[in-house]
Amino acid sequence: MDDRTPGCYAVIFTSRRTEAPDDGYETMADRMVALARAQPGFLGVESARGPDGFGITVSYWESEEAIRAWKHHAEHVVAREGGRAGWYSAYITRVARLERAYAMGDPAKAPETATEDT
């Protein structure tokens, strides 16, 4: 399916956005995804946010060490401070170890390219 196999780690970040258009959030979020992709041990990221402002982002990492390194990345620390100060009204970060996975197609791809693989 992909390289997010059992034994890798998922960081589940659930958050509620404050009601503040044009506060620089989108630019920061895009930058953080680009930065994360460049980190050693990064395996992938998925994100969804509904119209009510509640969102879930799950990033996948090869190891706890990779997660720790990303957590202490300078720019990421700055972004997190911003998140605490204003972009989010609340958030929870959960770190979990992947046990198993099963799929039909790939939801990260556009529908027309998804194929059944179960």
Added chain:
Amino acid sequence: MDDRTPGCYAVIFTSRRTEAPDDGYETMADRMVALARAQPGFLGVESARGPDGFGITVSYWESEEAIRAWKHHAEHVVAREGGRAGWYSAYITRVARLERAYAMGDPAKAPETATEDT
């Protein structure tokens, strides 16, 4: 923070909705959440779907046994068949064991009730 403590399990369900309004999806989804809440070992559920149809639902469970029982629940099996047949163009289910969590407030609550707890 809540009872989703280290050692419990998260089921990370990422999916892409087909473009089919009024196909009964919302009714089924609401019913599944209500059913899940009534299952032994259920700890919580969080869900977000963006305007592009990509969504993430994370449910939390006390044990692998609780997840298995829910997987084999008759109505859930029927709903899953429907998901395969039409509601989703693709999905991935990942089961992960929670290692740790840290929070600011509770993103599941409305912003005005969220309080800092870090």
